Amino acid sequence: MEEHQRSSSSAKPFSKINGKVVIISEGQSAPGNSLLLRICSCTEDTPAESGEGKFSEEAYLRNGESNNFHGMKTTTYKVKFQVKPDFGIPGALVIKSQHKQKLFLQSATLEIINQNIHFNCNSWIYPFKNTNADRIFFSNTSYLPNQTPSGLRGLRRRELEQLRGNSTGERKEWDRIYDYDCYNDLGNPDKGREHARPVLGGYLYPYPRRVRTGRPRSNQDPLTESRPEKGKLDIYVPSDEQLSPKKLSELISNAVQATVHFLIPQTVQKGSRSFSSFEETSSIFSGKRSQVVEKWVKETLKKMVPDKLYKEVIHASKKTPLKLPLPQIIAENQLAWLDDQEFGRQTLAGINPTHIKRLKDFPPKSKSGVSSSITISHIEHSLDGVPFQEARGTMVILDHHDYLMPFLSIINRKGACVYASRTILYSRSDGTLKPLAIELSLPGCSCGKQQINRVFVPASEGTEAALWQLAKAHVAANDTVYHQLISHWLKTHAVVEPFIIATRRQLSEMHPIHRLLDPHFKDTMHINALARSILINSGGILEKILFSGEISMELSxxxxxxxxxxEQALPADLLKRGLVHSDPNSPTGVELLFDYPYAVDGLDVWTAIKTWVTDFCSIFYKDDDSVEADSELKAWWREIRTVGHGDKSNSPWYEMTTCSNLVQILTILIWITSGLHAVVNFGQYAYAGYPLNRPGLCQKFIPEEGTFEFAEFLKDPDQYYLKMLPEKFEMSIGVALAEVLSRHTSDELYLGQRPSEWTANEEVQQKFEKFNEELQKIEKKIKARNRNPELKNRQGPAKIPYNLLYPGTSNIGSKEGITGKGIPNSISI
Structure with missing residues (x-):
């Protein structure tokens, strides 16, 4: 009997596959035998049944060797899998953790005779007792659904089912479940009626969806989700979307340093709420400081941030913070921000260059058909001798009128002093934009008085020049609010989150489009969750520093x-705004009308992205029929349109029927997450770091002749200007926020960079290298443009080179800090 067993065993001998597994430690004990690993073959084991592949025997980690990787302890373990001779090629790694703590699995590699099979994991592994599910990782070989090896079909289905969940229950830290919810967690009605906020998402307040957390409803409002315990920043995001421990620590450290620096300079004196001179405003960057945090500063700050962060700020206030650089807007010339040319340049190359548009009608009209009060006589003396009809064709408008007017009565009742503005500019012969007139409007009263319009024009000296500066400050406040709430938050952070959720739910990890998009989603959901905790929530930072206050998100x-x-495609956006001509002979389909740094650099980056996406998709989709046949891709696009952006389901969307449409969809998405976000985010400290250049609110209207305020203004126009701006506390918080958001983190990956071995496809690797080379060419073009003295909008009076679309393809990790350079792959801050 024993001889028979031995002969049976020898008839079916086991082969061995060696491998290595890399785990990043956070002080955990070694996993030892508590991690059970199996590999699954691409070959189906029982074709007549479920489509599950052949599995190896269970294996364990052993012989760990530790080293330091980017400041983190990493341990590489050996592992040996026993498989049958007909096992075939491994395609998946299945792990069951019986360890007491979570572990971060960076990668795994299997050594086959003539090749290595790589698994680019980068994921937390939680104990099985918490998750009640094995973790599945697929190798870095990509397959369309109908091309999936038979042995992996079952695991492909199972993994997606696990990620979708069942839309019930409160999410826990270890969950990897992606489903949708409205923005029903911004208010906190249990704290008081003044903290109630409308639910965003639905008929009344349409909005993109966020990831569902499943927290209980508040006691006072069944439509509003309860807030986490005060002081907690750990709002649920799926475990694979969490910031790395190193990055989260770095982010909190940056926030503490910035807050301490700006909240307790010598200029903060008890009872002194505004600056006394322009020179004094620059002193907040000097590094001089008091050892005492004033009581009013403490109390105000405590209401705004979680307890943990507040305690760290107060603790850090006893130490000497780092001296921060002067914002670029005042580094070369402290008065450059007052220059009209610099004012015009920032509409083209500042942090909100996406709102200016061609002036179609003169005078401009509201959507209701009501004409502006700006007339030809207001502007003709500023046209440098050019006849009005000749200059008319080059005029542009920065329009913050129509969308603000319905909200002004509410906003101004809350203590702010806000106008809706229209600013007309024209392109001079040297390419610079010259402001011609600013119209500031207020709604009429309930007694039937019509809308109040005041028009201001440039002046070089005297009272008119001082009034003109006040008018520009009100325009800057309008533009700041639009930038933060719309250009930055809504059009990048918020609109992208549904795409991330749908990608995880509908596109398998082994789907090529999932692999293409994955680096462009890094950290976004966690950053958005932190924003809901600190920035855009009731009583949050944006409500404190922006004139829109508690209606900020309603405005959004x-x-x-x-x-x-x-319309988020860059060429389409420029065409809609009338700033380019259609040009079928151009690679982008458009031709620029004037020196517009954002558009010039942006179109280069857009073209490079589109070429890369076209090359990538052509490898996997040979024709339109292959797009139509992709079941996962169709489900992904359907869910984005009908659920993630379900409130916009009736607006025009591309049909997922052709290769060209697929390329356009993916190019838009990658452009939003990389180039567009870099433009509206990383220049914030350079421009908004000096709050006089970009205030977030105004506390005074522009005075009218014959009033007490006008007499006060005439006595000291500069002091009136400073009193019109936010108080020191709000200014300081705004500057600290700009400093934190402008920082590149040490682990950032930039456009054209990806982790090694992200794909096994050599043709994809070659096309990606071509993309990287094109981005390097763009870098050289940008440097040359910035050196060209004829391109006056590249630097302007403030001498700030336009680098917000400089790709930054080399030197991973070297751009940490406030550099203004580099396009990160994703919305990761």
């Missing part, structure tokens, strides 16, 4: 009604 919802995905 109104502008989402006008958002269309197809």
């Amino acid at each position: 919802s109104k502008l989402y009604k006008e958002w269309r995905f197809d």
